[in-house]
Amino acid sequence: MSESPSQVIHGDCLHTMKVIADSTVDLAYLDPPFFTNKHHSSVSRDRSRKFRFTDLWNGLADYAEFMDVRIRQIHRILKDTGSIFVHCDTNANFLLRAILDDVFGPNQFQSEIIWSYRRWSNSAKGLLPAHQTILFYSKTDRYKFNRVYGAYSETTNIDQILQLRGRDEHGVSTYATDPSGNIIYGGDKKGVPLSDVWEIPFLNPKAKERTGYPTQKPVLLLERIVEICTDAGDLVLDPFCGSGTTLVAAKLLGRSSIGIDISEEAVDLAQRRLAAPIKTESAMLKKGRASYVNADKDALSLLAGLDLLPVQRNAGIDAFLQVKIDGSLVPIRVQRAGETIMEAASKLARAANSKKAAKAVLVRTHKDHTLFSEGMLPRFIELIDSTALHVGKRIAELLAEKVTEKAANTSLQGTLRDKAAQRP
Numbered sequence: 001m002s003e004s005p006s007q008v009i010h011g012d013c014l015h016t017m018k019v020i021a022d023s024t025v026d027l028a029y030l031d032p033p034f035f036t037n038k039h040h041s042s043v044s045r046d047r048s049r050k051f052r053f054t055d056l057w058n059g060l061a062d063y064a065e066f067m068d069v070r071i072r073q074i075h076r077i078l079k080d081t082g083s084i085f086v087h088c089d090t091n092a093n094f095l096l097r098a099i100l101d102d103v104f105g106p107n108q109f110q111s112e113i114i115w116s117y118r119r120w121s122n123s124a125k126g127l128l129p130a131h132q133t134i135l136f137y138s139k140t141d142r143y144k145f146n147r148v149y150g151a152y153s154e155t156t157n158i159d160q161i162l163q164l165r166g167r168d169e170h171g172v173s174t175y176a177t178d179p180s181g182n183i184i185y186g187g188d189k190k191g192v193p194l195s196d197v198w199e200i201p202f203l204n205p206k207a208k209e210r211t212g213y214p215t216q217k218p219v220l221l222l223e224r225i226v227e228i229c230t231d232a233g234d235l236v237l238d239p240f241c242g243s244g245t246t247l248v249a250a251k252l253l254g255r256s257s258i259g260i261d262i263s264e265e266a267v268d269l270a271q272r273r274l275a276a277p278i279k280t281e282s283a284m285l286k287k288g289r290a291s292y293v294n295a296d297k298d299a300l301s302l303l304a305g306l307d308l309l310p311v312q313r314n315a316g317i318d319a320f321l322q323v324k325i326d327g328s329l330v331p332i333r334v335q336r337a338g339e340t341i342m343e344a345a346s347k348l349a350r351a352a353n354s355k356k357a358a359k360a361v362l363v364r365t366h367k368d369h370t371l372f373s374e375g376m377l378p379r380f381i382e383l384i385d386s387t388a389l390h391v392g393k394r395i396a397e398l399l400a401e402k403v404t405e406k407a408a409n410t411s412l413q414g415t416l417r418d419k420a421a422q423r424p
Helices: 013-017 060-077 093-104 158-162 219-229 245-252 264-275 283-287 297-302 341-354 387-422
Strands: 006-010 025-030 038-043 050-055 078-088 109-116 131-138 165-167 173-175 197-199 235-238 256-261 308-310 319-325 328-334 360-364 381-385
Touching (some): 006 245, 006 264, 013 060, 013 256, 025 219, 050 264, 078 093, 078 219, 093 109, 093 131, 219 245, 235 245, 245 256, 245 264, 256 264, 297 328, 341 360, 341 381, 381 387
Parallel strands (some): 006 256, 025 235, 109 197, 235 256, 328 360, 360 381
Antiparallel strands (some): 038 050, 078 131, 109 131, 165 173, 308 319, 319 328
């Protein structure tokens, strides 16, 4: 497949779009200013470049006029089979919805897509913001749409999904059977159609595609938008292209693209990214969220009753106790079967040191046969025997006491017999 052309233009998108011919664009994606009334700035990952843009307005009317004239230009240059996706949040999504209804018509509204992601907690009062909105409108009813299917969830009864459905004499949906009562199976199933809630991870600080641009979105998000409403060779427009993520997604999928931005730094960055496109794959999307839940259930069961936070994907720490010592949380680890206490301590020590923990707790579950004394452990590790080990130790002590008691009784009885035999 030949490479599709990509173009990045510096300037105001309103003026640039005026020279684009009518009905030539297949898809427009906008990530415009969000009406935050703030200055936004950041630096690149290598701290060699600064990015900045202003999102300041003289009220909603000023912002509405800015967006209205640009959305009208997009309507003009979209093909009849084209669509527009407008990215927004709670600051102005109500206003953008009204503008889109006015320009495209309420009947051309297709979906309100919720981009859902996990974010780090903050101290602000109220619910943690964990989604943004993407408004999806088509120019006409003849818009392109490529169906995308996902896997069935773990709770889906696949055997029922595969069965052909019919209706009885009362119009109630039933599973179809042949005259002998055998189940009739339907055709091949493609999976679950893509919904309007998209769980795509936010770019983490270490993601390879992360540039440091303030409003950068993940390539995976833009790929999904490009994929569902365009075909190979189609033209994608991003009039607020910022770091160029839309253009990268279009290039990776074999689409042509035009990006426009008023920031010279953004245009330069987008061109750099197009020269060497990078996409960070999401292990969570490929494997599912359940694949990240790998804390040792047996180990956690031994810690039941403690106020703690289980830790996933860490071989050295099973949980953090919800208590602080010298300002740091306390990691805790349970000794595994077949693991010596020094092996367990070594894993805990490495992990605890990386977290700058002042204290750590190691739970011993069994006695190993290696030479060991508690003085061999790092000083910040507290060794505690598990309940089972405590019980086992106490039972062993009780058995030993019984053996000693029995031996003493036997000895006493022997002494009494000897004395009795010595009597005249």
